[in-house]
Amino acid sequence: MKLDLILRVGAKLMLPFILIFAPYVHFHGDYGPGGGFQAGVIIAAAFILYAIIFGLDAARHIAPQGLVERLVPLGVLIYAAAGLPAMLTGQGRYLDYGIFGHDFLHAHEWGILIVETGVITTVASTMLAIFYAFADRGRQ
Amino acid sequence: MTGLDEHLPILQILVPLFGAILTAFTRSGVLAWTIAAIASAIAPFISAGLLMRITETGKPISYVMGSWAAPWGIEYRVDLLNAFVLLLISLIGLVSIPYARKSVATEIDSHKQPWFYTMYLLCLSGLLGIVITGDAFNAFVFLEISSLATYTLIGLGRHRRALLSAYQYLIMGTIGATFYIVGVGLLYLVTGTLNFVDLAARIGPAMQEYPRPILAALAFMTVGISLKLALFPLHVWLPNAYAYAPSFATAFLAGTATKAAIYLLIRIYFSVFAVAIPFRQLPVTEIVLVLSLAAMFIASFAAIFEQNAKRMLAYSSVAQIGYITLGIALANKMGLAGSLVHVFNHAIMKTALFFALGAMAYRTGVLSLPSLSGIGRKMPVTTAAFVVAGLGLIGVPGTAGFISKWYLALGAIEHGWTWLVFLIVLSSLLAVIYVGRFVEIAYFREPSADLAGVREPPPTMLLPLLALAFTTVYLGFDTRLTGGIATRIAEFLLGGFTS
Amino acid sequence: MTGWEVIADHYNYYVTIFLMVAGLYIVIARGNMIKKLVGLGLFQTSVYLLYLSPGRIIGGTAPIIDERFSVYSNPLPHVLMLTAIVVGVATLAVGLALVVRISEEYGTIDEDEIFAKDEDQ
Numbered sequence: 013m014k015l016d017l018i019l020r021v022g023a024k025l026m027l028p029f030i031l032i033f034a035p036y037v038h039f040h041g042d043y044g045p046g047g048g049f050q051a052g053v054i055i056a057a058a059f060i061l062y063a064i065i066f067g068l069d070a071a072r073h074i075a076p077q078g079l080v081e082r083l084v085p086l087g088v089l090i091y092a093a094a095g096l097p098a099m100l101t102g103q104g105r106y107l108d109y110g111i112f113g114h115d116f117l118h119a120h121e122w123g124i125l126i127v128e129t130g131v132i133t134t135v136a137s138t139m140l141a142i143f144y145a146f147a148d149r150g151r152q
Numbered sequence: 153m154t155g156l157d158e159h160l161p162i163l164q165i166l167v168p169l170f171g172a173i174l175t176a177f178t179r180s181g182v183l184a185w186t187i188a189a190i191a192s193a194i195a196p197f198i199s200a201g202l203l204m205r206i207t208e209t210g211k212p213i214s215y216v217m218g219s220w221a222a223p224w225g226i227e228y229r230v231d232l233l234n235a236f237v238l239l240l241i242s243l244i245g246l247v248s249i250p251y252a253r254k255s256v257a258t259e260i261d262s263h264k265q266p267w268f269y270t271m272y273l274l275c276l277s278g279l280l281g282i283v284i285t286g287d288a289f290n291a292f293v294f295l296e297i298s299s300l301a302t303y304t305l306i307g308l309g310r311h312r313r314a315l316l317s318a319y320q321y322l323i324m325g326t327i328g329a330t331f332y333i334v335g336v337g338l339l340y341l342v343t344g345t346l347n348f349v350d351l352a353a354r355i356g357p358a359m360q361e362y363p364r365p366i367l368a369a370l371a372f373m374t375v376g377i378s379l380k381l382a383l384f385p386l387h388v389w390l391p392n393a394y395a396y397a398p399s400f401a402t403a404f405l406a407g408t409a410t411k412a413a414i415y416l417l418i419r420i421y422f423s424v425f426a427v428a429i430p431f432r433q434l435p436v437t438e439i440v441l442v443l444s445l446a447a448m449f450i451a452s453f454a455a456i457f458e459q460n461a462k463r464m465l466a467y468s469s470v471a472q473i474g475y476i477t478l479g480i481a482l483a484n485k486m487g488l489a490g491s492l493v494h495v496f497n498h499a500i501m502k503t504a505l506f507f508a509l510g511a512m513a514y515r516t517g518v519l520s521l522p523s524l525s526g527i528g529r530k531m532p533v534t535t536a537a538f539v540v541a542g543l544g545l546i547g548v549p550g551t552a553g554f555i556s557k558w559y560l561a562l563g564a565i566e567h568g569w570t571w572l573v574f575l576i577v578l579s580s581l582l583a584v585i586y587v588g589r590f591v592e593i594a595y596f597r598e599p600s601a602d603l604a605g606v607r608e609p610p611p612t613m614l615l616p617l618l619a620l621a622f623t624t625v626y627l628g629f630d631t632r633l634t635g636g637i638a639t640r641i642a643e644f645l646l647g648g649f650t651s
Numbered sequence: 652m653t654g655w656e657v658i659a660d661h662y663n664y665y666v667t668i669f670l671m672v673a674g675l676y677i678v679i680a681r682g683n684m685i686k687k688l689v690g691l692g693l694f695q696t697s698v699y700l701l702y703l704s705p706g707r708i709i710g711g712t713a714p715i716i717d718e719r720f721s722v723y724s725n726p727l728p729h730v731l732m733l734t735a736i737v738v739g740v741a742t743l744a745v746g747l748a749l750v751v752r753i754s755e756e757y758g759t760i761d762e763d764e765i766f767a768k769d770e771d772q
Contacts, residue, residue, distance in 0.1 A: 078179075
């Protein structure tokens with residue numbers, strides 16, 4: 013671990029920018045190319061880079077496997093639950109986002125943002141969970 | 153609760169879907185099973201509610217996602233056909249879930265059990281989704297949701313061949329699903345719509361202008377769905393997948409997975425393409441008829457010579473699917489009704505048979521036929537239930553299987569093919585051989601030493617089995633639910649979407 | 652239109668058909684399980700092309716309503732294929748996970764060798 017000083021310093025320099033870039037891509041999805049899928053992968057890439065440079069145990073210390081595996085259904089839950097308010101209050105059908113704002117466009121912008129939050133959670137945690145599941149296979 | 157009444161179609165999907173999400177949070181098998189049990193218990197009430205509303209009003213129920221109007225947004229459209237299949241799938245889910253607890257606890261590692269129930273619930277919501285949706289592309293998405301969950305369920309089997317079977321099914325299943333969307337894509341190119349009702353209205357006019365893409369679409373969809381429903385000779389994934397999957401997964405899938413695909417085929421043939429294109433302008437009747445007969449005979453022969461009990465029943469499934477597609481090929485009222493009745497009856501009987509085998513595997517740990525010799529004396533109730541369901545497969549009068557074959561025979565006569573009746577009876581005799589072989593091994597041989605301490609399975613496994621065996625007999629006498637509704641469905645299917 | 656013009660006008664379909672058949676051939680002909688999955692991916696990719704290429708209208712702009720434009724590309728195929736791509740990725744992930752498990756259990760990922768090992772037992 014002592015010989016890879018350049019990699020370690022380089023990674024430490026890059027990680028904050030990668031993590032900032034992810035929300036930029038996420039919120040940019042409102043206006044142009046971007047959104048939860050891409051942002052989720054970028055977040056996962058940051059953690060995977062960390063795991064490759066500093067070791068799997070260090071990465072598991074920051075993002076524990078149990079937490080990551082629970083974030084996967086959490087994202088789906090956010091996505092699926094975003095459709096419920098309109099249905100439960102009787103103001104619309106399932107996946108009707110009209111309830112989140114006063115006019116149609118505004119409400120749907122909010123609705124999609126909630127959905128994308130679910131997407132970013134699930135995509136990032138799924139990528140990381142897959143990485144954890146396979147990274148130390150065959151070494152035991 | 154009156155407010156949720158109009159949301160019944162989406163609740164049918166949401167209940168198992170939210171169940172799947174919640175089980176994924178848990179790390180305890182018992183908790184996951186409890187959630188799965190609650191979701192599986194609610195689902196049949198929703199389907200029954202839908203079926204009752206449709207039989208009362210006679211009109212289909214439409215539900216549009218996010219209030220986007222029908223041809224553009226995704227529409228869930230429930231008519232008598234969907235409601236019938238929905239009820240079947242959710243009922244199989246309901247009887248399976250008490251059985252699951254003990255069976256899964258012994259066959260699946262404890263840290264994998266919550267995931268197993270997540271996959272089961274995802275599979276259930278996917279299958280219900282295929283049936284309930286009124287959108288061709290949405291049906292593909294649900295098909296893949298259920299398929300991906302199925303691959304995982306099969307791959308969790310204890311034998312290493314389970315992994316191989318799951319892999320082979322993944323390859324075949326993905327090719328099938330991709331063929332299906334190629335067909336949907338061609339239809340979309342010429343009609344500009346994905347909604348089943350809208351497609352049905354536009355295919356007729358489009359047929360004048362672009363006959364070739366539409367016929368190609370029909371061919372792609374037929375092959376794709378046939379892979380999923382294991383129509384002979386596209387069935388090769390099925391015997392291994394059923395043989396090596398965990399007992400509970402086999403029983404559940406045997407009753408539901410192929411049935412959802414059969415529903416999709418019926419929907420495409422009779423509602424979307426209407427009867428005229430596939431059955432009057434193309435030789436679909438002849439092709440499907442030949443394949444169905446091949447399935448009925450060749451798969452039955454394969455079952456006769458099979459040494460593994462689960463594979464024997466899996467081959468029998470391929471043969472029984474042959475009867476179902478035979479009724480589709482006849483494309484007349486009685487034949488189609490026979491198909492639908494057999495979809496229901498076969499699901500009940502085959503689930504019962506796999507339950508019985510699962511119970512035997514639970515107590516003995518083996519499933520090769522010779523090692524089960526004398527099991528009838530050690531597990532009399534389980535074996536008796538197996539025999540009752542087996543008699544149903546043969547089609548003995550007084551069981552559900554007789555009713556299906558009766559309708560199919562009437563359909564064949566209506567078509568003027570009396571020789572077909574003879575073939576149906578002849579293939580039933582093959583079922584006598586493979587069921588009889590099991591009876592001989594179970595009752596007329598001395599129990600081997602390995603079976604010394606074997607006794608009946610726990611009541612949670614025995615009761616679902618007995619309930620299904622009883623239903624097999626009950627449906628042989630009371631045909632209001634199966635025969636009555638199936639005849640009505642066949643009538644409106646042959647009339648197209650107009651009614 | 653001459654025969655060549657018909658072919659040139661529909662070249663996207665020829666590419667689609669080529670990818671489809673090539674992918675299917677790899678799935679059938681190769682014994683290596685990873686290569687089979689690659690073929691399966693290629694086969695699915697052909698479907699994306701089948702949907703996407705007619706959705707693009709020549710001269711059309713992104714489907715955001717604006718006074719300055721009257722011709723828009725069809726957004727629906729893109730949405731459908733986004734879903735199909737996700738499905739494809741999930742299938743590939745499950746497939747690769749199964750191959751990893753098969754490799755651990757059998758020590759090989761060649762179908763013929765695996766069948767031979769199972770028959771030995």
